[in-house]
Amino acid sequence: MTRLVAVLSAFLLLAGCAGPDLAKRTFPRSTIPAAVGNATATTGAPTTAKAPVGQPVDPVFAADRLRLVDPCAVLAEELLDELGEPGVESRTGFSRCSNFMKDGSGKDLAVTVEIGQTMTVELADADKQLAGLRSHEQTLDNSACFVSVITQEQPGLGISVQIGYKDGDACAPGRKVAESVVNQVKARKGVITPAKGSLITLDPCALPDAAAVEAAVGREPDVFPYGLHNCSWAGKDRELTLDLRRTFVPDDRKFDDAQTEVDLGGGVKGYQVSARTSFPSCEVTWVQRTEADDEGEVVRVKSAGPEEVEFDRCAAAVGFAKALVGKIPRA
Template sequence: MNTGDAAMKPLGSQDPDQLGRYRLLAMIGRGGMGQVLLGQGPDGRLVAVKRIHRQFTGNPEFRARFRREVLASQQVTGAYTAGVVDHDAESETPWLASEYIAGPGLQDMIGEFGRLNLSGLKLLATGLAMALLEIHRTGLVHRDLKPSNILLTNDGPRVIDFGIARALEDDVTLTATGAVIGSPAYMSPEQAECRTLTSASDVFAVGAVLAMAATGASPFDAASTPQVLYNVLYSSPNTSGIPEPIRALVDACLAKDPSARPAPEQLLDAASRIDAEPVWPVRIRRRIADCQAEAGRWADGTASAAAAIVPAQPKSKWARLAPAAASVSAVVLAAIAFWGVGVEGHAVAMDDPPLALTDDETRRLDICALLDPSVLGELGTPVGEFVPSGISGCTIAYRYQDGRKVSFGLETSNSVAEMRDDKQPMGSTINWMPVYGLYKESASCDRMVLTQSGLPMVLNMSASSYPPAGDLCPAAERALATVVRRLSVNPPLRTFPPGSLLPLDPCALIDIAATRSSVGDLIRSSTPHGCALTGADGYYSVDITDRVRPDNITGGKVRQTRTIAGQTVYLDASGPEYCTFIVMVMPTRDDQAEQVRATYFSTAPQARGHCETAADLLGPVLEKLPPS
């Protein structure tokens, strides 16, 4: 679906006034598959609502693709990507809503203003590398990264449209065997040949996008699609017109061999070393401000009133506002007022390196050490002892200089979906990571960020006091910022005993094929010590932690046991739609041990019980565990 560069228009007589909880304000764009509408939530936030044309809703394959888009978009968020905030994929006319990005598309800006300067290219390269880190860590490959799927904001680019994104484990084709899905001028050679894709395919697309932004044209451009595909497969692109600091990076991304391309981490490192301030040209910053003002007028009703009174007049190329470019995927950004900088202002350079932890470091983090006075000492003096909460949380109180006693808690067990469902962007950033929370002001407040590389990890800092001691949201955000700074320099790590489960990757323990057959087409969501595979028919999750033994809990309750794969497991809970097993491994104290907690949930009717399916899925997990 492509809306070109037209400005938003009033709703038509056939357009709904409301979808879900969102009041609809204007038409952003219309395409062959559906329409995208500007909406406003009950809290005033603007959203872009993607609504599918009725004639496609009876096609099971199309509905399945739409569900995949919803699942994929829900997993991806961060400073340079975004995800869905609400949806109804099962309604008569399916729709999804995402927070609205008031910014023009890269394709339109290059077409109107010409190629980017070195500063703009650095900001583009850095943002796209950060976006790939976010997309790929969810187990997805975007598959359609092109200039029209990149929106520009003052903070950097935003990658949108996950309509054909697929899990890396999945087959490349969405339709008939041999069908080519994607945009020929920006697809990788392996995608053009319908081979199985890896994350390197998106890196190739980044190279093609950077070449286009630096020269004004795709490096594989030709008069016909077959010739474009031939160039992608066999021709060496001419990159001589690209500025030298960017040229080597583009050449590396455009290697025909996927294994020869840089990883997104290497792409980010190379882009950060370019000697230029990462900022858009002033004309693009002006256009971004125009887009923000246009969206604001629709939100307060002045744009719709003017459109109803004033006849449409031909617009100059400069006056064509580009918020319509946001329509293709209806993507995430919070209230636009939070993100703007002045028309003549300067974007802030990325002086602080982005937080980057290896997978092993993420799983070994000593959470209590991150609340130590060596980290939070600027906030006050610690009072009492650390109170651990399993492997992923810790709490301690600090006394401020004014005498207030504030309890700080740090958790890393929240999932990306939980953060998106419960929190909203606050408008600030820490190391270029958007800060999320529930309240702007509160006597009991939390602030969180989602790390931009490595394993998905939500860092959730809470601040509370009893009795209540005023607004603690600034304290929570300040504490979170100090933790991020420490993690960027010298993360404190735990040492686990031999045979411990805690350093393991839970996703690697799961039989992917068996899980897919039970829950359907998979989208992966993980935390440092957990993995959830979600499909149209349910989900299966495996979490590793250290908890109280299930056969020795308060009240003397003894749980049922059964034998699976030669091991004794405990039935933790079961119901009409779910079943949860607990496996105790390697006791650490008399009443505690590391444990594997596995849950199977299904919405599809089954001929046998859910616990039988849960047992079948748990068997391969147990076989991969180290001996206890």
């Protein structure tokens, strides 16, 4: 089994590990575009200089800063008021916020912003500029527009806005929202103070020791950061994903009917569940902290590999989880 196959499957794993999406959300993973703002829109090739590998185009867009931006706070109500009648905001994870509202004529208008979106196709095809940054737009079935603004080029990272709007120009409000969000981030608006023990500040790719990763996937794996809170390591015939997320936490900790409880050490209980598919996996979840209304933060580790490759996926996931537990400060 070549590393190439494992690498390709890693992207599939990431798509499946990103958690439940909003019912109305249609963000295409790794195909989200970006866009132009009113008077700042251009159609010529952007002239923005490329930043060094791992560095943002401006320090204000550094990953550790973006992790602290509240996506609902930068989706400003005064801006939405200009577009129509705002609805109730809906938060997904640490970095995504939606508002399912009405335009001035009473038509449905869905607005979603994501801070720290991985940019691949968007980066390659970014042929516009918005708020002084390279950007890209993509329309979908004349009912949605994706506006992506590039904040880091190597690897690609940015701010994305999705507009769902039938029978209207979805890109026009998309540009307006994207430009507003970028300017607010530049002005350090919407920055939160993390709760004690929160996962939000952690870099998932830098968190584990190299020895723990090697034990799970082998030596010298390829590393794939995804967004601000997810990282995957792909070896020659197996892979591992670490996902830090804000999500629903049931009172009984029953994340899956088939789960079994495992002791991760330090008084931490994990919940293990296996999936038998053409790409079998074992996932271990544990609760980092809880909030009101059954919300909280969890750590999720998944070990996976092609069906023909025989190894104990649960042993790999649990071993990695045990090595990680002590590195994450408790609430």
